[in-house]
Amino acid sequence: MIGFTGDRSVKTDLLTMLLNMHDYNHQNGTHRPLFEIEDVHFKQFIDKGFYSHAYFDMPRVKPSLREIVKNPAFLVLPQVIQAHLENCFPSLVIVHAESPIFTIRECHLFVPESETHTRTYVLMFGKAHHPIAHVLIAHVLKRNLLRLASIVVEQDTDILGKLYANTPQHIKLNNEVGMDWVRRNFESFPAVVEPNLSR
Numbered sequence: 266m267i268g269f270t271g272d273r274s275v276k277t278d279l280l281t282m283l284l285n286m287h288d289y290n291h292q293n294g295t296h297r298p299l300f301e302i303e304d305v306h307f308k309q310f311i312d313k314g315f316y317s318h319a320y321f322d323m324p325r326v327k328p329s330l331r332e333i334v335k336n337p338a339f340l341v342l343p344q345v346i347q348a349h350l351e352n353c354f355p356s357l358v359i360v361h362a363e364s365p366i367f368t369i370r371e372c373h374l375f376v377p378e379s380e381t382h383t384r385t386y387v388l389m390f391g392k393a394h395h396p397i398a399h400v401l402i403a404h405v406l407k408r409n410l411l412r413l414a415s416i417v418v419e420q421d422t423d424i425l426g427k428l429y430a431n432t433p434q435h436i437k438l439n440n441e442v443g444m445d446w447v448r449r450n451f452e453s454f455p456a457v458v459e460p461n462l463s464r
């Protein structure tokens with residue numbers, strides 16, 4: 266266990282928060298400055314009812330030495346982030362992060378508090394594949410990784426309410442398959458709708 270962070274009560278309803286978390290385009294907008302993400306290449310969405318997996322690549326601009334010094338967690342980020350999100354509707358999104366030296370799981374949890382407020386927090390787990398990586402996580406990267414996750418939550422909190430607020434959809438992008446998954450499950454809950462395999 267690396268720790269927890271980003272514990273916030275956000276002034277938004279559960280559906281809006283889930284749509285934001287499953288909008289794979291927003292990494293390129295909301296979190297672009299943080300991770301220097303150039304583009305989002307959507308790869309695959311595996312739909313298993315209330316459970317799903319999303320895979321996409323995010324090529325990054327190379328961080329400057331100054332940025333690395335400011336936040337050494339950038340050292341962990343590869344040039345192309347190969348994102349894998351494991352989704353359990355409606356309360357959990359697990360971000361899988363793999364590197365040759367360690368594995369990280371960032372768990373985003375969502376708890377509806379009222380019609381207008383949703384609580385979110387992040388639990389982070391890490392496993393080192395090398396003794397030096399273990400020392401790195403325990404002493405150097407722990408705080409930085411948590412800080413990075415906390416900034417992500419802050420950016421999402423900021424954008425929520427400004428976006429998605431009953432905005433009619435005009436264009437459907439391939440990357441919106443996650444948002445469609447959220448809408449479908451939200452409407453059918455607690456009944457599971459069989460995934461549409463013809464898509």
Ligand SMILES: [Fe+2]
Pocket residue numbers: 285286291295296417421
């Ligand atoms: Fe986000």
